[in-house]
Amino acid sequence: MSIVNKPGAISTWYLPGILSGLWLTLKYMIRNLFDKKKMPTLNYPEEVYQYGPRFKGNHILTVKKDGSIRCTACMLCATNCPAQCISIVAAESADQRVEKYPIKYEIDILRCVFCGYCEEACPVDAVRMGPEWQTAGLNGSSFSYDIQHLAYRPQLKGGILSRVDDEERHKFGI
Amino acid sequence: MFELSREGIEFVKKEMTRYETKRSAVIPCLFRVQKENGGWVSPESIAYLAQLMDVPERWVQEVATFYTMFNKQPVGKYHVQVCCNISCAMAGGREMTDKICQSLGVEEGAVSKDRRYTVSRVECLGSCGTAPMMQVNDDYYENLSADKAVKILRELE
Amino acid sequence: MPKVKLNGKEIEVKPGTMLIDAFKQAGEDIAHYCYHPGLPTAGVCRLCMVEIEGNPRMQIACNTVVTEGMSARNNSDKVKEAVRWGLNFHLINHPLDCPICDQAGECGLQDQYMKFGKYTPEMSEQKVKKRKVVSLGERVVLDSERCILCSRCVRFTSEITKTNELGIFNRGDHAEIGTFEDKPLNNNYSMNTVDICPVGALTSKDFRFRQRVWYLKDASSICTGCSTGCKIRVYYNEEGLFRIKPEHNPEVNGYWMCDKGRDIYKHVNPEARLQEARWGQVGNWQVKDIAEALREAGEAIRASVRDSHHSKVALVLTGQQTLEELTAAVKFFLSDLNSRDIYHWINNPEEMEKFDGLLFRGDRNPNTKGLLSLLASEKVSATWAQLEGKLNSHEIETLMVVGPEDPGVFPDLAAKLKLFAKAKRLVWLSSARVAAVDQVTTATWQIPLKSFFEKDGTLVNAQGRKQTLRKIATLIPAAVSVDQAVAVMSGREKAVPMGKFELNWKKTNFFVGERGSL
Amino acid sequence: METKLLSQHYDKPEYVSLKGYLNLGGYEVLKRALKMEPKAIIDEVKASGLRGRGGAGFPTGTKWTFLPENGEPRYLLCNADEGEPGTFKDRIMLERAPHQLIEGMIISAFAVKSAKSYIYVRGEYQMCIRKLEKAIREAYDAGFLGKNILGSGFTHDMDVYSGAGAYICGEETGMISSLEGKKGQPKLKPPFPAVQGYLAKPTIVNNVETLAAVSLILRDGAAAYRKFGTEKSPGTKLFSVSGNVKKPGVYEVPLGYPLADLIQVECGGLDPGRRLKAVIPGGSSAPVLTAEEAMKATMDYECLQGMGTMLGSGAVIVIDDSNCMVDLLKVIMHFYHHESCGQCTPCREGTGWLHKIVHSIVSGEGRLQDVDLIPRVSRQMMGRTICALSDAAAMPAISFVEKFRDEFEFFVREGRSKVKGHLHA
Known part of the structure; x- marks a missing residue:
């Protein structure tokens, strides 16, 4: 059973509310002025907050051992994406064991809601959400990430290896 | 290029009328081809036989791959x-x-x-x-x- | 009419019906792969198991003819168990290819696993490896690892086309479909094998990897590739049309269609189309508003009639438009212009009567019969030789040509255009963008027409059957149908209702699971 | 005691030739039979209670009455595609007494009004084929085959067709497919061969021994034939005994004969110092019997069916305690995996799966749940396919695991055979 406390007559006056709000602000201002260490805010961009390792930030396309892209262009991420920010164009690979691969894989990061469904939908650990979150850019096109950026941007140092390996899968007869 | 001997061709012609359907002759004729091809049936010999019998190659190939007595690889003497x-x-x-x-x-x-x-x-x-x-x-x-x-x-x- | 009881439902079926069809007729789900109503029964997938009252053994429904008073069920635990295990057996050697398999989304294995399967796989041994990505000719790719050996394609090539290319080689779980020594499967009906393949073993080269099927919307239409007029299903989304498959029509095409007909979507897509009205001649073309272009063209035609006591106009028609459009054009000439100079452009006279015995006809116009009967009923008897004579003697001032929708089937197009250019002015109506028209040396209006995808109408096929075409969507906003064009040209209307690009279905998942049966 | 009816003269080499066969009373029955009404012959065969000797044990006379009445061309096929592991009686019959079969076939063809018959011999039996072809030529020359046989007005042609190595062609519709020059894949039933068989014409398919027994029945009469055997399984039958017995071979005994006697008396028992472990009574597709069960069994259709196994083609495989049952099951499963025609999914995939499971147990990679999986998979293969090959693979698998479960579990746990010193452990 929930008890509803009806507002008393005093709270219908707006003045006490304003005053208590101003008091709070003043309290923290004074506290921050005298004890900088306890200040909860950061001076971004001079200071950068360190998120946990499981933070889901910007997308990464993983690569295979030979450095080629792991994605098979199955489009499950694009299908699953609630923001419809992934667009893929598939093509036939010259390597028969690969068969299908993306010639275009673009994520419109401005539309992305970082829900992580793409990562979850991927059957081959090809798309992951990495720790980066700084997505600043100067114009519209810099928010549309292509394969080059998603798989081989300098921060990734040559690419992230996928956990799913074709050779191994063949060995197990999958 | 594989070709049957003259007797072989005659054998095939005779087998084709021996049974109620021409298709029945595929198995005996393949045996003959295998014999003349050194113990195995090569793709060329299958194509040759199909042409000789005027039947689809698929009929001959299916039979050749289904039965174990037709060797699909060369065998020794x-x-x-x-x-x-x-x-x-x-x-x-x-x-x-x-x-x-x-x-x-x-x-x-x-x-x-x-x-x-x-x-x-x-x-x-x-x-x-x-x-x-x-x-x-x-x-x-x-x-x-x-x-x-x-x-x-x-x-x- | 035998009465049967299926899962407790009592229905009446035609005598000689197969039990599996009776189940479908009753609206009961029944799993199956190898059964196809258009092919002889093989009975090898063993999934359509039913329990028939009075028979201790389960029977397959596809090889059982219904008898009066038969009572069968496939919802008992025994049958469900058998179907579940049947699927299990199908899947133990099936590769986990779905992410790169084109069939995913309309795959028999996926659909039926979701409906009837759902078990924990217990196979821990190695799967049998077979050949992948084998090219079988110009249109088909084979992946024999995905094949479940239902033998539908083999039966198709041996019983329907009688070309016998495909076979099942080897035996046991090493059996593989294929052609002898990978010979190309290049008959004109090869793509039907792709359609009937319940899994992704045979896929279409043309469609391969271009779209996932759940991104495609589909609608029923009529094939305009030849005068047979097969019933088809067109698959499209906001990026255009992607493929065409046959739809069952027992009167015309049964379950099949030819490979040539599958290409007709290509000349509907915007890149092949005349996008806007243009006026000018070689080297000097001007884009015009469609209504304005039509008004000008109409005035020119009417002027040619007004200025002369005998007709200086002529109309050239092809069997590529609907009956309604052709009628409008003919009426325009007969009643508005009082001219009987109406000519039938026969694109390939020596092949008109050809027929391959199955579906494909040499007459590659969907409505030749309709045009001929229209001309006959209006008693138009002008011959092509007369037109040639008049053009050569420059008697004709304004020539109106309702050109082809698919220029590919008009081998004489360039030659005919040279002939048409002998008229002083040319009104060229066509849905296709034809390079040769841009080279015409006479003053020409190019009016974009709608394709079969974008209009309603009637087509009369070679059997004389009237078939109705339904508008699916608009791709080219400026395109008009011939009757709309004629309305403006004759001065009855001032403007045409401007079309709107309607192909704007977002590429979302259309959940094809419900799209239809295998 | 051996009762030599069919195999009476098998030890005489001259029996192979026409002359020798005639001297020993051959073709006398044919002469008599051709004067009878075809219907009377069928009735006689029916009265004898003769059951198909190929494996299924279907009453022969009844099978013949399935033929439609109209005068369509019809075929008689003799099934000499003996492929069941453990069976070699047909080979002995073809090698020692080809004329006996030919005579039986002419009589049967006369009874079912067939003008053409084929003997489908498995391709490996080249010697039998040569002997049969020679015998048929002799029969033609002597006027027993061809137009107007012995002045009776009955015309019959006979030919030999060589198989090419496929166990499945021993199944009657598989054999018909093979005879049509196709892959030997069994056909859907219905329609049954008696209605639509070879080239979609009515066809009767009978085993070598069945057809040979027809002339025997006509010689002595149905009543005399019924004196042997049991009420429901009358007559004698050739049993091919192989495995760990002193004198393996083909023995003709009346049906209903105790299995223990067959092993101990006819075959001279086991090797000294060995104990009986199991017996497969009807070829590799029959469920196995343990030693105790085998001692109680009599060799007739009903008794074996009652024990959950079957008489099959009468191939008795005697297994002593030096053999590992897991290993033997692997051999059998390899056979069915190899021989599945690949048409029906449960069989095509199931036989392969079973083989892989047993193989992984034998190679020491088995899991304990695999032991249960074998009978579970097998049960789902039974009765689900066009022909009985799937059942034939499933039945031994189930019986091996159920009756020798300890050996399987031991193998999984220890990674070696329970039988000491077994080579394939």
């Missing part, structure tokens, strides 16, 4: 088939196969270097009462032992 099914296995057919391969220096299923032998394991050949046994080309050799079998094979001309 003596195709040694050792039964390794239940009665023969109980009588040591499998050990005998290994021994034969070892003594003749040939890998199972492959052709020996002198092109004389191919040794393969096969299923029941209907000689269970006289196990173990082997078939060399068309002939049965029964009540064998490994040594006996090797001796027989060595003595084949």
Whole structure:
């Protein structure tokens, strides 16, 4: 059973509310002025907050051992994406064991809601959400990430290896 | 390019009218082709036979790949088939196969270097009462032992 | 009419019906792969198991003819168990290819697993490896690892086309479909094998990897590739049309269609189309508003009639438009212009009567019969030789040509255009963008027409059957149908209702699971 | 005691030739039979209670009455595609007495009004084919085959067709497919061969022994034939005994004969120092019997069916305690995996799966749940396919695991055979 406390007559006056709000602000201002260490805010961009390792930030396309892209262009991420920010164009690979691969894989990061469904939908650990979150850019096109950026941007140092390996899968007869 | 001999072509022509349908002649004609092609049926020989009989290649290919008596790989002069099914296995057919391969220096299923032998394991050949046994080309050799079998094979001309 | 009881439902079926069809008729789910109503029964997938009252053994429904008073069920635990295990057996050697398999989304294995399967796989041994990505000719790719050996395609080539290319080679779980030595499967009906393949073993080269099927919307239409007029299903989304498959029509095409007909979507897509009205001649073309272009063209035609006491106009028609459009054009000439100079452009006279015995006809116009009967009923008897004579003697001032929708089937197009250019002015109506028209040396209006995808109408096929075409969507906003064009040209209307690009379905998942049966 | 009816003269080499066969009373029955009404012959065969000797044990006379009445061309096929592991009786019959079969076939063809018959011999039996072809030529020359046989007005042609190595062609519709020059894949039933068989014409398919027995029945009469055997399984039958017995071979005994006697008396028992472990009574597709069960069994259709196994083609495989049952099951499963025609999914995939499971147990990679999986998979293969090959693979698998479960579990746990010193452990 929930008890509803009806507002008393005093709270219908707006003045006490304003005053208590101003008091709070003043309290923290004074506290921050005298004890900088306890200040909860950061001076971004001079200071950068360190998120946990499981933070889901910007997308990464993983690569295979030979450095080629792991994605098979199955489009499950694009299908699953609630923001419809992934667009893929598939093509036939010259390597028969690969068969299908993306010639275009673009994520419109401005539309992305970082829900992580793409990562979850991927059957081959090809798309992951990495720790980066700084997505600043100067114009519209810099928010549309292509394969080059998603798989081989300098921060990734040559690419992230996928956990799913074709050779191994063949060995197990999958 | 494979071609049948004149007698072979005549044989095919005769077989084609021997049965109620032309298609029935595919199996006997393939046997003939295999014989003339050195013990196996090559893709060219299948194409040739299909053309000779005027039937789709698929009919011939299906038959050639379905039945085990048509060899799809070249075989040696003596195709040694050792039964390794239940009665023969109980009588040591499998050990005998290994021994034969070892003594003749040939890998199972492959052709020996002198092109004389191919040794393969096969299923029941209907000689269970006289196990173990082997078939060399068309002939049965029964009540064998490994040594006996090797001796027989060595003595084949 | 035998009465049967299926899962407790009592229905009446035609005598000689197969039990599996009776189940479908009753609206009961029944799993199956190898059964196809257009092919002889093989009975090898063993999934359509039913329990028939009075028979202790389960039977397959595809090889059982219904008898009066038969009572069968496939919802008992025994049958469900059998179907579940049947699927299990199908899948133990099936590769986990779905992410790169084109069939995913309309795959029999996926659909039926979701409906009837749902078990924990227990196979821990190695799967049998077979050949992948084998090219079988110009249109088909084979992946024999995905094949479940239902033998539908083999039966198709042996019983329907009788070309016998495909076979099942080897035996046991090493059996593989294929052609002898990978010979190309290049008969004109090869793509039907792709359609009937319940899994992704045979896929279409043309469609391969271009779209996932759940991104495609589909609608029923009529094939305009030849005068047979097969019933088809067109698959499209906001990026255009992607493929065409046959739809069952027992009167015309049964379950099949030819490979040539599958290409007709290519000349509907915008890149092949005349996008806007243009006026000018070689080297000097001007884009015009469609209504304006039509008004000008109409005035020119009417002027040619007004200025002369005998007709200086002529109309050239092809069997590529609907009956309604052709009628409008003919009426325009007969009643508005009082001219009987109406000519039938026969694109390939020597092949008009050809027929391959199955579906494909040499007459590659969907409505030749309709045009001929229209001309006959209006007693138009002008011959092509007369037109040639008049053009050569420059008697004709304004020539109106309702050109082809698919220029590919008009081998004489360039030659005919040279002939048409002998008229002083040319009104060229066509849905296709034809390079040769841009080279015309006479003053020409190019009016974009709608394709079969974008209009309603009637087509009369070679059997004389009237078939109705339904508008699916608009791709080219400026395109008009011939009757709309004629309305403006004759001065009855001032403007045409401007079309709107309607192909704007977002590429979302259309959940094809419900799209239809295998 | 051996009762030699069919095999009476098998030890005489001259029996192979026409002359020798005639001297020993051959073709006398044919002469008599051709004077009878075809219907009377069928009735006689029916009265004898003769059951198909190929494996299924279907009453022969009843099978013949399935033929439609109209005068369509019809075929008689003799099934000499003996492929069941453990069976070699047909080979002995073809080698020792080809004329006996030919005579039986002419009589049967006369009874079912067939003008053409084929003997489908498995391709490996080249010697039998040569002997049969020679015998048929002799029969033609002597006027027993061809137009107007012995002045009776009955015309019959006979030919030999060689198989090419496929166990499945021993199944009657598989054999018909093979005879049509196709892959030997069994056909859907219905329609049954008696209605639509070879080239969609009515066809009767019978085993070598069945057809040979027809002339025997006509010689002595149905009543005399019924004196042997049991009420429901009358007559004698050739049993091919192989495995761990002193004198393996083909023995003709009346049906209903105790299995223990067959092993101990006819075959001279087991090797000294060995104990009986199991017996497969009807070829590799029959469920196995343990030693105790085998001692109680009599060799007739009903008794064996009652024990959950079957008489099959009468191939008795005697297994002593030096054999590992897991290993033997692997051999059998390899056979069915190899021989499945690949048409029906449960069989095509199931036989392969079973083989892989047993193989992984034998190679020491088995899991304990695999032991249960074998009978579970097998049960789902039974009765689900066009022909009985799937059942034939499933039945031994189930019986091996159920009756020798300890050996399987031991193998999984220890990674070696329970039988000491077994080579394939």
